Amino acid sequence: MPALVSKGLRDYRRSLVRWTVGIGAFFGLYLSFYPNISQNQEIYGPQALAKFPGAMRDLMGGMQDFTSGVGYLHSVVYQLFGPMLFVVCAAILGNRAIAQPEETGTLELTVTLPVDRRRLVFERFAALALGLLGVAAATFLFAWALSAAVDMDVASGRILAAHTGVFLLGLFFGALSLAVGAATGRRGPAMAVVGVVAVGGYIVETMGRNVDAISWLRWVSPFHYYLDGRPLYQGFPVGDYLVLAGATVVLLLTAILAFDRRDVGV
Amino acid sequence: MTAVVETEGLTKFYGRRRGLEDLDLEIRPGEVFGYLGPNGAGKTTTIRLLLDVIRPTRGRMSVLGTDPRDPAVRGRIGYLPGELALEGREKASEYLAFLGRVRGGVSRDRIAVLADRLDADLSVPMGRLSKGNKQKVGLIQAFMHEPEFLILDEPTGGLDPLVQQEFLAMVREVRGSGRTVLMSSHVLAEVENVADRVGIVRSGRLVAVEDVAALREKAVRRIELHFDAPVPREDFEGLPGVRDLRVEGASVSCTIDGRPDALVKAAARFTVVHLVSAEPDLEEIFLTYYSESEEEEGRHARAGV
Numbered sequence: 001m002p003a004l005v006s007k008g009l010r011d012y013r014r015s016l017v018r019w020t021v022g023i024g025a026f027f028g029l030y031l032s033f034y035p036n037i038s039q040n041q042e043i044y045g046p047q048a049l050a051k052f053p054g055a056m057r058d059l060m061g062g063m064q065d066f067t068s069g070v071g072y073l074h075s076v077v078y079q080l081f082g083p084m085l086f087v088v089c090a091a092i093l094g095n096r097a098i099a100q101p102e103e104t105g106t107l108e109l110t111v112t113l114p115v116d117r118r119r120l121v122f123e124r125f126a127a128l129a130l131g132l133l134g135v136a137a138a139t140f141l142f143a144w145a146l147s148a149a150v151d152m153d154v155a156s157g158r159i160l161a162a163h164t165g166v167f168l169l170g171l172f173f174g175a176l177s178l179a180v181g182a183a184t185g186r187r188g189p190a191m192a193v194v195g196v197v198a199v200g201g202y203i204v205e206t207m208g209r210n211v212d213a214i215s216w217l218r219w220v221s222p223f224h225y226y227l228d229g230r231p232l233y234q235g236f237p238v239g240d241y242l243v244l245a246g247a248t249v250v251l252l253l254t255a256i257l258a259f260d261r262r263d264v265g266v
Numbered sequence: 267m268t269a270v271v272e273t274e275g276l277t278k279f280y281g282r283r284r285g286l287e288d289l290d291l292e293i294r295p296g297e298v299f300g301y302l303g304p305n306g307a308g309k310t311t312t313i314r315l316l317l318d319v320i321r322p323t324r325g326r327m328s329v330l331g332t333d334p335r336d337p338a339v340r341g342r343i344g345y346l347p348g349e350l351a352l353e354g355r356e357k358a359s360e361y362l363a364f365l366g367r368v369r370g371g372v373s374r375d376r377i378a379v380l381a382d383r384l385d386a387d388l389s390v391p392m393g394r395l396s397k398g399n400k401q402k403v404g405l406i407q408a409f410m411h412e413p414e415f416l417i418l419d420e421p422t423g424g425l426d427p428l429v430q431q432e433f434l435a436m437v438r439e440v441r442g443s444g445r446t447v448l449m450s451s452h453v454l455a456e457v458e459n460v461a462d463r464v465g466i467v468r469s470g471r472l473v474a475v476e477d478v479a480a481l482r483e484k485a486v487r488r489i490e491l492h493f494d495a496p497v498p499r500e501d502f503e504g505l506p507g508v509r510d511l512r513v514e515g516a517s518v519s520c521t522i523d524g525r526p527d528a529l530v531k532a533a534a535r536f537t538v539v540h541l542v543s544a545e546p547d548l549e550e551i552f553l554t555y556y557s558e559s560e561e562e563e564g565r566h567a568r569a570g571v
Contacts, residue, residue, distance in 0.1 A: 003364060003367045003368045004368070007364050010356070010360075011354070011356075014355075104351050104353060105347075105349055105350075105351030106351045106352070106353060108319060108347050108349075108351070109345070109347060109350070109351075109365070109407070111317075111318075111319055112317045112318075112319060112340055112343070112345045113337075113340060113341075113365070113368045113369065114337045114338055114339075114340045114341030114368065114369060114370075115337055115368060116337045117337075261321075262321075263319070263320035263321055264319050264320065265314075265319065265320075266280055266320060
């Protein structure tokens with residue numbers, strides 16, 4: 001493994017363990033409520049959910065079906081909170097690739113190593129991607145085991161499809177934060193851009209289903225390429241995932257070119 | 267032999283603020299070059315340009331015969347940043363091992379020897395190191411791969427006097443093995459004992475490059491001579507380079523500009539029992555350069571109004 005990748009993973013190690021534990025705890029907590037909900041259809045059934053305002057149901061991804069295994073898993077874990085946890089984790093890791101070390105000054109020595117600047121960004125991204133993959137793999141195994149334990153009756157392939165989407169979405173936002181950090185050298189703007197794109201993107205994708213005025217914006221929302229294919233119900237939306245992966249590559253190339261051109265630490 | 271550093275009209279502006287303008291600098295193989303100037307004069311800007319951390323606004327430079335944009339050349343350089351940032355839970359020894367690996371391999375023993383010389387503890391997490399200990403780690407990483415060219419930005423900051431002596435010995439060894447050193451400082455005293463030449467930079471411009479030996483020759487020094495019997499004043503009057511002459515019985519004291527040759531020859535006619543020569547105050551010459559260029563700047567400024 002190239003020295004910069006292993007160094008990056010070493011720097012991320014503690015953070016990765018914490019995120020894995022945190023996301024795992026989230027899964028564990030929410031999935032442990034499932035038996036109670038599936039046994040009380042009359043409380044959590046469609047009639048109960050219909051009481052919520054329409055816009056709120058849209059934001060929560062519809063909430064048509066809360067009591068079946070796949071419906072619960074989707075509404076509670078894979079609609080909003082699961083992806084958002086991955087997005088925040090990846091954005092923080094992305095910020096630690098360039099912007100944070102540049103602000104604290106540790107990047108100065110790194111750029112004077114006999115490593116091409118473009119390779120430096122690429123290897124930092126590789127560490128980010130591998131780290132995030134580790135978190136995704138560990139939490140997938142946990143989610144799969146847990147869903148089997150509480151009899152959710154969801155095929156492991158479908159969970160894998162949804163989890164892959166969450167990983168790709170997270171990686172996209174990690175690359176976004178890395179790209180803004182690589183271009184500006186500052187943490188603040190990187191986090192701000194990620195925040196705006198993530199929250200805005202999510203609202204546009206969910207509300208846009210029923211609001212014509214913004215529905216055309218859905219196709220620029222990263223969440224569209226994860227949520228629209230309903231992976232938990234329909235399996236891998238290959239085309240959509242390729243778009244997410246492609247956009248990530250574009251962001252990575254932007255980061256590489258931007259960082260290669262500019263002064264570091266001024 | 268080609269120069270280790272060669273720059274022509276090297277200029278760097280940060281937006282509209284001048285960092286460095288029209289630098290023509292040559293650093294020769296095997297020399298220790300002292301790069302002097304007050305804080306903010308452009309020393310760090312020059313160094314960061316040479317290492318491709320920042321890019322010139324205009325001008326040309328070559329380092330070890332190639333463009334610093336070529337990453338391979340940086341493997342032949344050891345660099346100590348002026349503001350070295352080391353942080354986190356990582357141990358200094360792990361960080362040094364990482365840097366060594368990227369630079370093509372440095373043996374553990376080599377690192378241990380340097381740590382021992384500088385009395386550095388590498389088992390402590392870097393975030394908890396004091397300023398002086400961080401500086402030691404910085405010096406170890408700069409020296410450990412035995413680079414052909416060492417660039418040290420304010421290397422002695424935070425080091426205690428004993429470690430400073432050890433550091434100067436390390437610099438002399440580097441020169442002894444024919445390698446080159448560029449070290450910056452804002453005080454001459456820090457570099458005058460090891461540097462062969464010094465360049466003085468002020469407000470983004472190189473105002474002088476001097477041989478340290480020549481600088482010493484130009485230096486003003488006080489000399490006191492004591493004889494076994496009173497001497498006549500006339501024999502010491504009007505000697506070239508002698509000023510502020512005082513003759514009191516058997517002792518003569520004066521200030522020398524440049525060479526003390528004439529004075530020594532005049533004194534040789536009598537029996538000298540004791541001679542005191544104060545260390546030349548290079549700092550004074552150095553400050554003269556500063557103030558001269560300051561006046562010049564002032565004139566430019568007035569002319570510009």
